[in-house]
Amino acid sequence: QVQLVQSGAEVKKPGASVQVSCKASGYPFRDYYMYWVRQAPGQGLEWMGWIDPYNGDTSYSQKFQGRVTMTRDTSIATAYMELSRLRSDDTAFYYCATNGGRCSGGNCYYAYWGQGTLVTVSS
Amino acid sequence: DIVMTQSPDSLAVSLGERATINCRSSQSVFDSSYNKNYLAWYQQKPGQPPKLLIYWASTRASTRESGVPDRFSGSGSGTDFTLTISSLQAEDVAVYYCQQYYSAPPTFGQGTKVEVK
Numbered sequence: 001q002v003q004l005v006q007s008g009a010e011v012k013k014p015g016a017s018v019q020v021s022c023k024a025s026g027y028p029f030r031d032y033y034m035y036w037v038r039q040a041p042g043q044g045l046e047w048m049g050w051i052d053p054y055n056g057d058t059s060y061s062q063k064f065q066g067r068v069t070m071t072r073d074t075s076i077a078t079a080y081m082e083l084s085r086l087r088s089d090d091t092a093f094y095y096c097a098t099n100g101g102r103c104s105g106g107n108c109y110y111a112y113w114g115q116g117t118l119v120t121v122s123s
Numbered sequence: 124d125i126v127m128t129q130s131p132d133s134l135a136v137s138l139g140e141r142a143t144i145n146c147r148s149s150q151s152v153f154d155s156s157y158n159k160n161y162l163a164w165y166q167q168k169p170g171q172p173p174k175l176l177i178y179w180a181s182t183r184a185s186t187r188e189s190g191v192p193d194r195f196s197g198s199g200s201g202t203d204f205t206l207t208i209s210s211l212q213a214e215d216v217a218v219y220y221c222q223q224y225y226s227a228p229p230t231f232g233q234g235t236k237v238e239v240k
Binding site for chain 1: 161163165172173174175178188220222224225226227228229230231232233234
C-alpha cells in the first residue's frame, strides 16, 4: 500500500532554512507527482508546490517562489522540501502528498498523505 | 487564484441527523471537455493529515474514495458544491475542506468544523 513517511519535527531560528523529507513506498516513486501542503496550527491548508519525480520538474506557489526548493532522490524514493529565510509565520505542519497517478499533470486531488512534520520557527 | 468559500464555518448536528456543508468557488471549476468538476472534499481529524473523501464532484454521482462510508456524498457543479453526511456518526467529528484542482494554484476552502450537538 502507498505510504509516505516524513522526517521529524524541527525547531529553527528566524532566517534559517529547513529541509523536510518524505520517503515513499508501496508504489513506483518516479511515476506519481509529489505535492507539498502546509497548515499553520489551527488554520487551513495551503498548497506550496509539486515535483515530478520522473524528471525533477517543479511548480511552486508564487507565495513561496524564491524561498522553496523541492528535490528528490529516486534511488531512495524520497522527496525533499527546503524552505529558506524562515519567519515566525512559517511555523506550520508540512505535509507531502501524492495522487497515486490518478491525474495527468500537476492539477489533482491528493489521495495519500504523509503524517506531517511540524516546523517551529522561534528565536 | 480561485477562492474557495465554505459555509458554515462550524455546525453542530445530533447523532443520526444530516450534516450539510457548502462550498462555493469564485469561478467555475467545471471542464466541459471532460464533463468533470475539479472539486474534492477532505476530512481532517485532530492530529491527523487530511483524508480524501470525494473527488470529481458531480451533480449526478461524485466519486467516493475507496473505503469511505456511503453516508458521505457530494453534489454540485460549476461554482456551488455540497458535502452531505446523511447520518452523523461520532467518528465524523472533524474539520472538512473542499479543494479545487481545476487551475493552478490548487486552493482550499477555509474549513468547516462538524461537532455533535
